[in-house]
Amino acid sequence: MTVRKQYTKEFKLDAISLVLDQGCTATEVSRNLEINASMLRRWIREYQQDDAGQAFRGNGKLTLEQEEIRKLKIRIKRLEMEKRILKEATVFFAKETK
The missing domain is CATH 1.10.10 (Arc Repressor Mutant, subunit A)
Incomplete structure (x- = not known):
């Protein structure tokens, strides 16, 4: 090759x-x-x-649009992780109050 x-x-x-x-x-x-x-x-x-x-x-050198998309994808992942953590916390505290 x-x-x-x-x-x-x-x-x-x-x-x-x-x-x-x-x-x-x-x-x-x-x-x-x-x-x-x-x-x-x-x-x-x-x-x-x-x-x-x-x-x-x-x-590795992205156009402005590609860089914007990359940043938005990172932000989406972070927000999804935060949402998942909040859901798990809600379930945890709901069990604690019973």
Whole structure:
């Protein structure tokens, strides 16, 4: 099984810059950097389609919406746990009063 190589955001942006700013072809750049030409073309397409500067965020770097969802899920878990504790306490004190 081959290990998938990961490239940094800076590496991707430098490769894109060679194509878009320096006027090199994607084939030339991919050959010189020893990466697949179709992968470089995909990076360029993602970079050009990106409006909010979110291209190449990397692992663990969430968009604002994803971060909000993550925080809300954590809050939901906490509230559900508190609700469960309160139910158990209610049952416990109901038995104590009898």
